[in-house]
Amino acid sequence: MAQISPSPARTPAASPDEPLIKAVGLRKVFPPTKRGGEPFTAVDGIDFELYRGEVFGFLGPNGAGKSSTMRMIGCVSPITDGELTILGMDPRVDASRIKARLGVVPQEDSLDLELRVRENLLIYGRYFGLKRAEIAKRSAELLEFVQLSDRAESTVEPLSGGMKRRLTIARSLINAPEILILDEPTTGLDPQARHVVWDRLFRLKQAGTTLVLTTHYMDEAEQLCDRLVVMDKGRIAAEGSPRDLIERYSTREVLEIRFEPGSGEHEAAVAKASGLLDSGERGSIARVESLPDRVLLYSDDGEATLAAVHGSGITPLAALVRRSSLEDVFLHLTGRTLVD
Amino acid sequence: MTTTELPLTRLLLGRRAFGPLGGARAPVLIERNLVVYRRLWLMLASGFFEPLFYLLSIGLGLGKLTGAVDGVPYAHFVAPGLLAVSAMNGAVFDSTFNVFFKMKYAKTYDAMLATPLRVGDIAVGEITWAQLRGVLYSAAFLIIMVAMGLVHSWWALLALPVTVLIGFAFGAVGMACTTFMRSWQDFDMVTLALMPMFLFSGAFYPLSVYSHEVRVLIEALPLYHGIDLLRALTLGRVHVGLLWDVLYLVVMGLVAALVAARRLERLLLT
Amino acid sequence: MSADTPAVPMMAARELQGLLTNYRRTWRSSIFSSILAPLMGLVALGVSLGKIVDAGPGAHTFGTIDGRPVKYLVYLAPALLANTAMQTAIGESTYPVLGSVKWVRTYYAAVASPLSPFDVYLGQVWFVGLRILMNSAVFLGTMALFGAVHAEGPGGIGPLLALPAAVLTGLAFAAPCVAWAVSQERDTGFSLVFRFVMIPLFLFSGTFFPVSQLPAVVQPFAYATPLWHGDDLCRGLALGTATAGSVLLHAAYLSALVAVGVWYGGRTFRRRLTP
Numbered sequence: 001m002a003q004i005s006p007s008p009a010r011t012p013a014a015s016p017d018e019p020l021i022k023a024v025g026l027r028k029v030f031p032p033t034k035r036g037g038e039p040f041t042a043v044d045g046i047d048f049e050l051y052r053g054e055v056f057g058f059l060g061p062n063g064a065g066k067s068s069t070m071r072m073i074g075c076v077s078p079i080t081d082g083e084l085t086i087l088g089m090d091p092r093v094d095a096s097r098i099k100a101r102l103g104v105v106p107q108e109d110s111l112d113l114e115l116r117v118r119e120n121l122l123i124y125g126r127y128f129g130l131k132r133a134e135i136a137k138r139s140a141e142l143l144e145f146v147q148l149s150d151r152a153e154s155t156v157e158p159l160s161g162g163m164k165r166r167l168t169i170a171r172s173l174i175n176a177p178e179i180l181i182l183d184e185p186t187t188g189l190d191p192q193a194r195h196v197v198w199d200r201l202f203r204l205k206q207a208g209t210t211l212v213l214t215t216h217y218m219d220e221a222e223q224l225c226d227r228l229v230v231m232d233k234g235r236i237a238a239e240g241s242p243r244d245l246i247e248r249y250s251t252r253e254v255l256e257i258r259f260e261p262g263s264g265e266h267e268a269a270v271a272k273a274s275g276l277l278d279s280g281e282r283g284s285i286a287r288v289e290s291l292p293d294r295v296l297l298y299s300d301d302g303e304a305t306l307a308a309v310h311g312s313g314i315t316p317l318a319a320l321v322r323r324s325s326l327e328d329v330f331l332h333l334t335g336r337t338l339v340d
Numbered sequence: 341m342t343t344t345e346l347p348l349t350r351l352l353l354g355r356r357a358f359g360p361l362g363g364a365r366a367p368v369l370i371e372r373n374l375v376v377y378r379r380l381w382l383m384l385a386s387g388f389f390e391p392l393f394y395l396l397s398i399g400l401g402l403g404k405l406t407g408a409v410d411g412v413p414y415a416h417f418v419a420p421g422l423l424a425v426s427a428m429n430g431a432v433f434d435s436t437f438n439v440f441f442k443m444k445y446a447k448t449y450d451a452m453l454a455t456p457l458r459v460g461d462i463a464v465g466e467i468t469w470a471q472l473r474g475v476l477y478s479a480a481f482l483i484i485m486v487a488m489g490l491v492h493s494w495w496a497l498l499a500l501p502v503t504v505l506i507g508f509a510f511g512a513v514g515m516a517c518t519t520f521m522r523s524w525q526d527f528d529m530v531t532l533a534l535m536p537m538f539l540f541s542g543a544f545y546p547l548s549v550y551s552h553e554v555r556v557l558i559e560a561l562p563l564y565h566g567i568d569l570l571r572a573l574t575l576g577r578v579h580v581g582l583l584w585d586v587l588y589l590v591v592m593g594l595v596a597a598l599v600a601a602r603r604l605e606r607l608l609l610t
Numbered sequence: 611m612s613a614d615t616p617a618v619p620m621m622a623a624r625e626l627q628g629l630l631t632n633y634r635r636t637w638r639s640s641i642f643s644s645i646l647a648p649l650m651g652l653v654a655l656g657v658s659l660g661k662i663v664d665a666g667p668g669a670h671t672f673g674t675i676d677g678r679p680v681k682y683l684v685y686l687a688p689a690l691l692a693n694t695a696m697q698t699a700i701g702e703s704t705y706p707v708l709g710s711v712k713w714v715r716t717y718y719a720a721v722a723s724p725l726s727p728f729d730v731y732l733g734q735v736w737f738v739g740l741r742i743l744m745n746s747a748v749f750l751g752t753m754a755l756f757g758a759v760h761a762e763g764p765g766g767i768g769p770l771l772a773l774p775a776a777v778l779t780g781l782a783f784a785a786p787c788v789a790w791a792v793s794q795e796r797d798t799g800f801s802l803v804f805r806f807v808m809i810p811l812f813l814f815s816g817t818f819f820p821v822s823q824l825p826a827v828v829q830p831f832a833y834a835t836p837l838w839h840g841d842d843l844c845r846g847l848a849l850g851t852a853t854a855g856s857v858l859l860h861a862a863y864l865s866a867l868v869a870v871g872v873w874y875g876g877r878t879f880r881r882r883l884t885p
Contacts, residue, residue, distance in 0.1 A: 076450070100456045112448055113446055380798065397818060398813070401824065404819075405669070407666040409662055531647070536650055549658045
């Protein structure tokens with residue numbers, strides 16, 4: 001396993017406990033696409049801070065405003081309103097100097113299809129004004145890191161989706177960035193490819209790289225993020241570590257029950273379960289959520305709840321007890337599921 | 341805003357695109373294109389042959405049958421016209437098809453903008469690359485014209501910068517148009533504009549064959565001015581009126597560059 | 611072949627039907643390149659440049675009809691007809707073919723049905739043939755409007771025969787070109803074909819001036835090109851100057867190219883679609 005050389009020492013923007021990114025009341029409004037149309041508010045006044053060495057996540061469904069936020073941090077989308085400070089600088093004034101110290105993995109691969117794999121790294125490094133010899137050394141390490149050394153002279157087109165994403169990650173690291181920005185890093189990848197990407201990102205985290213990522217996968221957020229914000233409709237609904245958020249907005253366990261579609265049992269069960277709310281006994285139900293295909297019963301002891309459910313005459317087709325996840329936090333905060 | 345910006349670049353490319361270092365990183369785009377075309381050298385070279393084939397066929401072959409045109413052998417008359425057409429075609433192709441593909445499909449510019457490069461660097465880099473290529477083709481064609489004895493005057497030395505002017509003017513218009521295009525279907529409009537100019541702007545015959553009305557119409561088209569300039573220079577028929585041709589192309593290029601730069605910034609930095 | 615499988619031409623017709631359905635959606639954008647561009651060429655080079663050529667010292671070089679020298683417009687027009695056929699053929703046999711096999715992959719959908727690779731090949735060639743027919747017919751009609759035909763021969767149908775002649779010329783390019791295009795991995799070869807095959811043929815195969823004006827060394831090469839045969843065939847029929855011998859020779863040469871193309875296409879389509 002190749003170790004990638006650490007970021008060259010740079011004078012930090014400010015003292016170590018100053019945030020690397022600080023947003024206050026950040027807004028992004030897009031002008032109407034059609035004449036006479038309504039302007040679209042993608043980001044509606046958000047505040048957050050990012051500190052050195054942490055992995056910070058934006059969790060939310062499609063259209064929550066995550067990508068717009070990332071593009072503003074990446075200095076490719078002018079902010080409409082509010083304040084955004086990145087590495088102590090204002091993106092409206094110092095876009096180029098900020099971008100020199102960022103690494104960006106966009107949602108859509110933007111690899112240069114006219115260049116080979118290694119050339120993609122070499123030329124991208126040149127965009128940063130790095131010296132050729134330095135880039136050559138570093139790109140060899142990076143290809144090793146993302147397990148693409150044997151494809152170095154290949155064209156980009158025949159690579160699989162997972163390989164392209166790994167190459168994009170390698171490319172984003174060519175300038176040894178102080179902050180790595182990843183927009184939906186594993187969307188569209190098959191499960192195996194996702195795990196490889198997660199593994200590489202986890203190693204970067206271990207090596208102390210500061211990461212900002214967006215995702216609509218709760219497992220991704222739970223595995224990688226030290227701290228995250230839940231975004232919905234352009235606003236931040238909650239903030240904290242994954243464990244924090246689950247403790248604050250959910251119970252320890254969840255009982256999922258399913259019924260024969262169209263039998264009416266689903267509705268009956270929701271009504272009966274609501275009668276069991278806060279009974280004070282073991283398995284007492286804290287909250288009931290009715291989804292189109294299942295009913296979720298939140299409690300601290302799922303097995304006991306299941307027994308209580310059976311005892312009240314509800315007979316589900318299938319029942320599953322699991323631990324609470326960020327999905328449940330999101331459902332609690334917004335009343336909607338993340339991936340629909 | 342910093343005050344070190346030049347007023348003209350600021351006017352042309354807006355504030356965000358051109359910071360204090362704006363355009364300075366353009367050479368890395370040329371470096372990229374050199375890496376790409378190192379493998380496509382045959383494609384690169386092939387662009388040179390098209391005007392040469394036309395010169396040999398229409399200029400020499402048909403020229404034997406037409407006799408003198410406009411007081412000179414036909415090949416002498418046609419060659420500067422073909423030079424202008426080739427400068428126009430090359431610039432338009434680069435600034436439309438190539439730019440559209442990189443912008444909409446390959447997302448090449450999005451990737452570049454994630455780095456310290458600015459919109460200004462990209463615009464200057466792409467235009468400079470296209471011009472470098474165009475100058476190579478034009479210079480090669482001019483050398484062939486000299487070797488074939490088709491050049492009458494030292495004024496022809498100015499033909500090379502004039503091909504750059506033609507390339508800049510048409511390239512800027514092409515890039516401005518590209519920023520308005522939505523799909524490949526729209527590119528039929530490019531052919532629709534180029535083809536009649538190529539055929540009717542006097543590259544192949546003097547405008548005296550036309551009626552007065554048609555003549556006025558043709559003289560309003562930009563390619564006519566390019567052909568007029570180059571023909572005057574290679575045949576040594578230089579007069580003050582040529583400055584109008586220069587002015588026409590300069591103004592067209594600047595206006596289009598202004599539109600292109602502002603539109604590009606709005607498209608790429610959303 | 612089993613009893614319930616229709617004959618090859620019927621199966622190819624199914625592929626053709628699919629291609630035509632698609633064309634109904636995109637024909638508008640092709641009008642310019644297929645119809646307007648050749649017409650503008652006819653006006654600019656035949657009419658305008660023609661004024662200069664007809665006044666020049668070589669005006670007698672283009673042959674005579676009824677003892678009078680042939681005008682340049684009349685000389686050029688039938689050759690532009692053959693060129694329209696060639697350019698339509700090459701245009702429709704390159705990018706669209708690679709697109710169908712690589713980008714939209716409709717050929718693979720076709721061979722997943724009872725169609726064989728050879729049916730798909732024939733369907734594509736038929737489709738290109740129809741496009742050649744459409745464009746050539748429009749061009750021939752306009753030639754007649756410009757007075758660039760000469761009704762000779764039995765019943766004066768000579769100029770009408772120029773239409774099948776143009777289609778045959780086009781097919782002589784389309785059949786091999788479709789076969790070759792399907793074996794390509796990328797489109798770089800196509801621009802080389804346009805620049806190093808199509809344009810030199812357009813310029814040096816007797817379209818703008820008789821091949822006899824070329825240097826003696828290159829004349830045999832020009833006479834060997836399929837476009838020269840197409841040019842001469844279309845010109846002879848449109849102007850009524852053809853002899854039975856020349857018509858047969860040209861038609862046989864062009865048909866042989868079609869046959870070679872079909873043989874080659876059967877192989878390349880099978881290799882690409884059912885490896």
